[in-house]
Amino acid sequence: MKIIVCLKQVPKNDSILRINEQGTWIQDRDLTYEINESDQYALEAALQLKEKHGGEVIALSLGPARVQTVIKEALARGADRGIHLEDATLDNLDAFGISTAIAAAAKAEGFDLLLTGLQSDDYGYAQTGVIAAELLGLPHATIVMDVQATDGGIRVKRELENGFFQWVSMPAPAVLTIQSGINTLRYATLKGIMAAKKKEIKKLDAAGLGLDTASLTPKMQFRRVYVPVKSKQTQFLEGSPAEVAAKLIEKLKNEARVF
Amino acid sequence: MRPDVDFFNLESQLSDEEKMMRDSVRQFVNERIKPIIADCYEEGRFPLDLIPEFAKLGLLGSNLPEKYGCAGINNVAYGLVTQELEAGDSGIRSFVSVQSSLCMYPIYAFGSEEQRMKYLPGMAKGEIIGCFGLTEPNSGSDPGSMKTRAKRVKDGWLLNGSKTWITNGTIADIAIVWAKVEDENDKIRGFIVPKGTPGFTAPELKHKLSLRASVTSELFFQDCLIPEENLLPGSGGLKSPLMCLTQARYGIAWGAIGAALDCYQTALEYAKNRVQFNRPLASFQLTQKKLVEMFTEISKAQLLCLRLGRMKDAGEIEPVHVSMAKMNNVNMALECARTARSILGGNGIMGEYGVMRHLCNLETVFTYEGTHEVHTLAIGRHLTGLSAFE
Numbered sequence: 203m204k205i206i207v208c209l210k211q212v213p214k215n216d217s218i219l220r221i222n223e224q225g226t227w228i229q230d231r232d233l234t235y236e237i238n239e240s241d242q243y244a245l246e247a248a249l250q251l252k253e254k255h256g257g258e259v260i261a262l263s264l265g266p267a268r269v270q271t272v273i274k275e276a277l278a279r280g281a282d283r284g285i286h287l288e289d290a291t292l293d294n295l296d297a298f299g300i301s302t303a304i305a306a307a308a309k310a311e312g313f314d315l316l317l318t319g320l321q322s323d324d325y326g327y328a329q330t331g332v333i334a335a336e337l338l339g340l341p342h343a344t345i346v347m348d349v350q351a352t353d354g355g356i357r358v359k360r361e362l363e364n365g366f367f368q369w370v371s372m373p374a375p376a377v378l379t380i381q382s383g384i385n386t387l388r389y390a391t392l393k394g395i396m397a398a399k400k401k402e403i404k405k406l407d408a409a410g411l412g413l414d415t416a417s418l419t420p421k422m423q424f425r426r427v428y429v430p431v432k433s434k435q436t437q438f439l440e441g442s443p444a445e446v447a448a449k450l451i452e453k454l455k456n457e458a459r460v461f
Numbered sequence: 462m463r464p465d466v467d468f469f470n471l472e473s474q475l476s477d478e479e480k481m482m483r484d485s486v487r488q489f490v491n492e493r494i495k496p497i498i499a500d501c502y503e504e505g506r507f508p509l510d511l512i513p514e515f516a517k518l519g520l521l522g523s524n525l526p527e528k529y530g531c532a533g534i535n536n537v538a539y540g541l542v543t544q545e546l547e548a549g550d551s552g553i554r555s556f557v558s559v560q561s562s563l564c565m566y567p568i569y570a571f572g573s574e575e576q577r578m579k580y581l582p583g584m585a586k587g588e589i590i591g592c593f594g595l596t597e598p599n600s601g602s603d604p605g606s607m608k609t610r611a612k613r614v615k616d617g618w619l620l621n622g623s624k625t626w627i628t629n630g631t632i633a634d635i636a637i638v639w640a641k642v643e644d645e646n647d648k649i650r651g652f653i654v655p656k657g658t659p660g661f662t663a664p665e666l667k668h669k670l671s672l673r674a675s676v677t678s679e680l681f682f683q684d685c686l687i688p689e690e691n692l693l694p695g696s697g698g699l700k701s702p703l704m705c706l707t708q709a710r711y712g713i714a715w716g717a718i719g720a721a722l723d724c725y726q727t728a729l730e731y732a733k734n735r736v737q738f739n740r741p742l743a744s745f746q747l748t749q750k751k752l753v754e755m756f757t758e759i760s761k762a763q764l765l766c767l768r769l770g771r772m773k774d775a776g777e778i779e780p781v782h783v784s785m786a787k788m789n790n791v792n793m794a795l796e797c798a799r800t801a802r803s804i805l806g807g808n809g810i811m812g813e814y815g816v817m818r819h820l821c822n823l824e825t826v827f828t829y830e831g832t833h834e835v836h837t838l839a840i841g842r843h844l845t846g847l848s849a850f851e
């Protein structure tokens with residue numbers, strides 16, 4: 203099985219979060235980064251499938267030079283090679299633009315499964331895998347918790363609401379978005395980290411992907427990012443039960459206006 | 462995860478691989494060691510079941526060549542690994558140091574190719590555990606005065622004597638034993654003594670109040686017949702065991718930073734949250750002074766170790782450099798542990814917070830692998846050309 207896993211580098215959840223001067227996103231100079239959580243489970247799922255059925259795991263990431271660490275970490279955990287999509291024109295794309303670039307790279311590479319995490323910890327759109335599937339004209343499944351190989355395809359377990367699950371059989375190639383917590387993540391071993399140094403990371407830019415970057419101009423923009431203002435207040439009413447009850451009724455009537 | 466103390470942006474001086482190794486071991490320690498270590502310590506138990514996991518991560522003999530089933534990492538990465546392990550517990554780090562630097566290293570450095578191939582891959586896999594027997598009841602700081610002797614006989618060597626304070630002794634499959642060879646003018650040489658050799662026993666020393674999550678033992682040898690092929694052919698003189706100790710002490714210098722960091726972080730968090738006189742402890746000048754001193758000393762120790770590691774990788778290091786790092790950093794860590802303990806007040810003595818455990822452990826680390834005093838005198842000898850201890 204040839205599996206491409208998309209890995210996004212996102213700010214660590216213990217990063218210092220300050221809003222930038224334009225008020226459009228967080229200041230990136232304060233940030234430290236890590237692999238998006240659900241993407242890590244996608245990588246682990248891919249590595250486990252490879253261990254069972256053979257094949258190849260390719261780690262793909264889009265972003266500036268710093269995302270190389272994400273690819274290296276995936277190689278250290280056992281991915282066979284990496285693809286780094288790096289181009290200044292590919293920075294600051296929206297989910298559609300990113301999916302377009304990923305779909306182009308994945309199509310050129312060829313695959314049986316294209317995995318993404320369910321959603322990213324920073325923007326939280328949960329769109330990348332779904333749009334890529336649509337652009338590639340392939341079936342997809344979201345919130346996937348288990349993947350089993352079948353003759354000519356796969357069977358996947360999806361998480362529904364309220365503790366319900368759904369098993370879906372589908373043909374391969376396919377695109378899956380993987381839920382967090384579905385497997386036990388392995389540690390990058392010291393040997394794995396040493397071995398990763400010798401593995402290939404292919405770099406591709408917009409031209410190499412044959413992308414018309416003008417068409418990728420974000421169709422969605424951030425207008426303003428802000429810290430929610432505190433609007434509720436707790437008040438303590440004091441006095442005997444009868445006094446407190448009277449005060450409460452007074453407040454419900456005149457301030458909260460519930461009756 | 463523990464936020465880093467990195468005042469001088471040493472992060473920028475580390476390669477991606479070095480950072481990845483540190484972070485991977487840190488994650489392992491946070492997930493697998495921290496949750497169990499207080500209990501292990503209290504029960505005086507080394508977590509044997511973690512050995513396969515240490516091996517899987519590549520922690521055993523990590524800086525030895527790949528040819529022998531090891532990871533072949535550089536010395537800075539090795540240092541960062543010991544730092545993270547000792548942030549967990551000095552006893553855990555001791556296990557890895559003994560296996561790697563005191564047992565696998567001498568087989569690598571003084572062993573024949575057959576011995577290397579016979580032992581090292583299994584030791585890297587954690588299937589063969591080693592211990593290092595140098596110290597004796599009457600030879601501690603002065604190992605040259607050892608009484609243990611090997612005598613040539615028809616089929617090999619006859620070993621007699623005893624060792625004490627031997628980490629991993631009772632759980633070890635092989636002991637690297639240092640003995641004077643009668644037929645070679647009492648030259649000190651190293652022998653590989655397998656568990657089960659008739660006349661060899663290794664009872665555990667119980668009732669330690671320090672390094673409780675580590676096995677410490679006595680070794681007794683009574684007319685033990687050691688086959689010829691178990692002599693480490695390249696060993697000769699006190700210099701051989703001291704070379705092993707230099708490797709281990711190097712790791713200890715980094716390890717001490719880990720223990721200090723864990724104490725400092727615990728104290729900082731505690732001081733920010735604990736309120737007395739309507740203010741957090743962290744707002745009192747005396748508490749701030751304590752925190753600043755810990756932070757400053759840790760930052761200095763980090764600079765020292767990184768430079769030491771780069772020098773070691775470049776082959777530019779002398780044992781006296783390692784003496785300074787071991788002496789300074791362990792003392793620093795011990796001071797941090799005491800200070801952190803005081804900041805935590807009564808809670809400072811509780812297992813839950815770990816600082817008292819580090820504090821008690823570091824009393825051992827201060828003494829083993831060359832006492833603080835002997836390292837001081839080694840540096841004194843370097844400065845003056847006069848030995849104050851021999």
Ligand SMILES: Cc1cc2nc3c(=O)[nH]c(=O)nc-3n(C[C@H](O)[C@H](O)[C@H](O)COP(=O)(O)OP(=O)(O)OC[C@H]3O[C@@H](n4cnc5c(N)ncnc54)[C@H](O)[C@@H]3O)c2cc1C
Pocket residue numbers: 559593594595596600601602603625626627628629672677825828829830831832833834835838849850851
């Ligand atoms: C938990 C633990 C694990 C250990 N593991 C191992 C192991 O795996 N293998 C092994 O071989 N050993 C091991 N050791 C032994 C350790 O290396 C010795 O304890 C150490 O070398 C000190 O020896 P000693 O305890 O006999 O103290 P001593 O040598 O008797 O020293 C006592 C005090 O006198 C001071 N002193 C001694 N000589 C001088 C001098 N010339 N000038 C000034 N001061 C001096 C010392 O610094 C110390 O403060 C371990 C020890 C402990 C506690």
